[in-house]
Amino acid sequence: MLIHEYQAKEFLKHLGIKIPEGGVAETPEKVREIAEELLVPVILKSQVLSGGRGKAGGIIIARNPEEAEASARNLFGKKLITGQSGNRGLTVRKILVEKTLKIKREIYLGLTVDRRNEGVAAIVSSEGGMEIEELARSNPELIKKEYLSPETGLLPFQGRNLAYFLELQNGAFNTFIEYLRKLTGFFLSHDLKLLEINPLILTEEDELVAADAKMDFDDCSLFRHPEIAALEDLSEASPQEIEARHFHLNYIKMDGHIGCLVNGAGLAMATMDIIKYFGGEPANFLDIGGGVTEEAVSKAFEILIEDPQVTSALINIFGGIVRCDLVAKGIVASARKVSLKKPVVVRMEGTNVAEGKKILEESGLPFHFVNNFEEAARLAVALSRT
Amino acid sequence: MLIHEYQAKEFLKHLGIKIPEGGVAETPEKVREIAEELLVPVILKSQVLSGGRGKAGGIIIARNPEEAEASARNLFGKKLITGQSGNRGLTVRKILVEKTLKIKREIYLGLTVDRRNEGVAAIVSSEGGMEIEELARSNPELIKKEYLSPETGLLPFQGRNLAYFLELQNGAFNTFIEYLRKLTGFFLSHDLKLLEINPLILTEEDELVAADAKMDFDDCSLFRHPEIAALEDLSEASPQEIEARHFHLNYIKMDGHIGCLVNGAGLAMATMDIIKYFGGEPANFLDIGGGVTEEAVSKAFEILIEDPQVTSALINIFGGIVRCDLVAKGIVASARKVSLKKPVVVRMEGTNVAEGKKILEESGLPFHFVNNFEEAARLAVALSRT
Amino acid sequence: MSILLDESSRVLVQGITGKQASFHTQRMLEYGTKVVAGVTPGKGGQRHLGLPVFDTVEQAVKAEAPDVSVIFVPPLAAAEAIMEAASAGIKLIVCITEGIPVLDMLRAKKFLKEKGSLLVGPNTPGVISPGKSKVGIMPAHIHQPGSVGIISRSGTLTYEAVYQLTSLGLGQSTAVGIGGDPIVGLKFVDLLELFKNDLQTEAVVLIGEIGGTAEEEAAKYIKQSNYPKPVAAYVAGLTAPPGKRLGHAGAIIEGGQGSAGEKLQKLKEAGVKIIDNPARIGQTVKDLIS
């Protein structure tokens, strides 16, 4: 779970890590007010849950309070389209207003769970401000990693290895190690998956200041961190996505025309893939999961079939833990409710498949039954075009 | 470094581990006062740094305050001779006065650095109150161990394994695991080598109460625990031992007649052994160490030669880091000061041996030079009898 | 021969008295799996589904000598259950639980390395050696004994693959779900190595998905070892949008890495037969063998 920059910076502040002076505003007037207090050129940073905000026009420097207010007026309500936002973009609802810094150097500092090495990687680069994956491809020699044990955290020599790599001096050297130690402790105690300070600024006064901050928490750990779970911002989620979450459905909206309802993440991906393979475009990823209820199936079907972009649907169930009859009941209830008009292709196998098909057939609703996975996909693609 | 039972119990109390009600007294009147407050039969426990206090008569039950005062009057100033105290015994200066407990069961609970397995062992037994080494020989099936990693501490299943082994029920089950978790945390954060609660009492009210407590801290770690170092009780150390400590000399008084001054622990032990081998008895263990100063050598020589039990001395130096000339200077200074009358055998090898011997020879003092280790020992033994 | 499991495997169920565990233990017993005991702290001494229940794995090991354990305990205690099993000397641990915090798994894996136990999962349907032993939650009836080894990061997609194979008359030696989490126990490489030495196995199917580098590592291993048996692979998620987690905690394209296309490319270069159409997994393997 990603949190906003301003929220991440609150955590940094509590840890004793320097952040720029500033505040969060939800109105242009408040932006001006904060700018007036800061007394100098300020930077306005749109608080949306995505990287690439700068390129998308979401970050603006203002030389005085008036300019700040005017820029903020433009930003609020604007849809930022970034590499990760999809075509709909992300609406600017909050702006972080900060004092600009006198920059001597920009550093990258990141902590992440490293799947390959099965440890926590502390990563630094002397080229802050760039995307680290980009840099890893173009200039790997500018990056240094240390692998930390989740039990011991940062060992002193690992901090030194990184600080010497960055060629930090005197006070900044020790401050950097201290920051890293605190961040590692926070990372491990709060179950983060990713923590980035990019850039970490070495100011002309030789202070280290976190100019940006990204924190991504492990969703699976939120049960033990209710205070983190409470920070979730659902303002960008569609009503469908929020409803799906409520029913523990894995639903992701996409741009195609064929709605998919599948059990299991792998089979759901494969269903999207086969639609594409036969020339169609999936309208969504939807994994109803193993412990699904009839009610949740109903909701799942409703969400996908009411999507105005959807012109046909493909239901692909391989009953295992999930019983086909339960899925069938849920679909029928929902299809009746929405007075189904779109073509729906059903492919079912596994646990209680006969009972499931019987329920669908007896409903009198216009389902297309296809036993073969491939044929089902072909038909759903064909039907989406009629 | 061992601390007293009452000090160890203070730590337990801070950790939230139940200890019997009571207090420490240094006078019989104070003992009576505490006994009056406790209102029931009390137990008087002599606070000396040794096990086996019960057998030595250092632990007494008193049925009323008068009896408590009378018993305390007998105890204060008494010399307790235990298995670990040596013949001189340990003087009772403080008495811990505690309410007696209604005992349902007695449990042994210990944490120790296990040299063989190179981990921290948590050890329990359903037979509390006995010495664990004794029990390990006679009834090993009554003991269960779990090895804890110094990084993770107690894993929940390890606590359960031990608690089920002890057949604890309900509240006591969970309390036991909680105690163990806290004790492990304390052990690891405070650098203990041994922590024993023996017995841990299960009372008739099903509460777990630490009836006794032993804590031995790692001397090497005291630099980072000044608050622990401050608890050291030197009241039993002889002035010689305190002086030796002050000069970083490893000095241990023994019961023989031949004083030893050696560099290196292994060679010092070997020197004691060879004295014994030739029928003598060493008066002390003394390792002057590698980083010794001339002044410390002087002090070392003074301590051993002024011991009234000593009838001859053996100086055995194998110069490595330690230079023979430095040792010689130290000895000469000291020998002059005490106007040496006892025979001293000197065997020197290694770094600057020629210079060392020259200094000793030119001092005009009556040193016996022997180059051979064996001959030196023989002579020292012979001289001790004249 | 098969790998990991055979007729003699003695299975312990951790968390046996739970609802899911009870249901699936019943199914395993019906399949003929030698389930010998269960563990639920606090319920030691009881019997459940006709099996003895113990408070600790250690007690269960002492009494019934299981060599495999299958874990159905909730996410917050599952990593610890893995460590408990390893500490008690269980050789193969199959963790069904989904949703274990990733740092818990890092700690558990470090622990496993010291103890030397093998882990399958977490977030796996389990392992089955058809006709011999089933340890997990997969529907039994779709399987049939045979010569194809299956290694998969997915649950239902594995069933799909097995179903296709069985429909074409191709049985399976062992099917292993390695789990959909970012940090799992045995990976493609480890299992390829086991299948290599398994006489019963003639060909191996890898079912990968987006995220991580397990498929790339498999490709490297296959290439470097001149893998002696034919391997076919399907990788799910060609249509997956970057940065989105697709159901499995481990199924996410991060920082431009872990896409299906990249994985397929590497596998192809290693000489693996690529399956483009997930409806043709069975047919592809059939063509590959004959």
Add this chain to the structure above:
Amino acid sequence: MSILLDESSRVLVQGITGKQASFHTQRMLEYGTKVVAGVTPGKGGQRHLGLPVFDTVEQAVKAEAPDVSVIFVPPLAAAEAIMEAASAGIKLIVCITEGIPVLDMLRAKKFLKEKGSLLVGPNTPGVISPGKSKVGIMPAHIHQPGSVGIISRSGTLTYEAVYQLTSLGLGQSTAVGIGGDPIVGLKFVDLLELFKNDLQTEAVVLIGEIGGTAEEEAAKYIKQSNYPKPVAAYVAGLTAPPGKRLGHAGAIIEGGQGSAGEKLQKLKEAGVKIIDNPARIGQTVKDLIS
């Protein structure tokens, strides 16, 4: 051949700019040891005793490719220095430092197990393969190349043993101080194993002392492996009182265990030649060989 060290060993000194380290580095250089670099954080880029100084072991490894490191850093940082060396890929770490907290050493040893480096010490005079390389603080002149391997928990007592051997014309293949602390790296058993395969070594001398069970483990190993070379042993502390720490942190008889008598008994039963009189170490070995 010798063990652990030979002419080609490239040695790094951690904490090189300290007083003790400087003194002994000078001695090592005089002996002909290939000291190639030093590390002192904050002094990288300087030169000391003609050697390049680096801020981190990693930098030193990159520049000078040492395969042995000798540690002279203070107790509070020494365990960490061991981990730093292991992390940087140093194969043999010799830790001279005395007084490292025991829990620090437990952590360091766990770390070493993961990295696979060998540790000698702490609280050791070091290792010397006479005529080839000396890594430590032992007086060089008493040694001479030869065929006796020495493994000892003590410093000066080792010098005594070496002196006796050399005086009788018996040289040493390698002399290893394993250290006087309760938790050390290589133990008697590990080094006996190395000496077993060393062609230069004809006989081994063990010098033990009270405390712990290293001697008992050695006895067991010698017995079980039918150790093919003659072994003689002296164990210091027959006169040691129980419960008292005799100089070395590890030299203490605890709970009735770790006495010299017990150790000697076990070694005797394993067929080891027991040396009663510490002045006869050399003579005993001479009799044993000839």
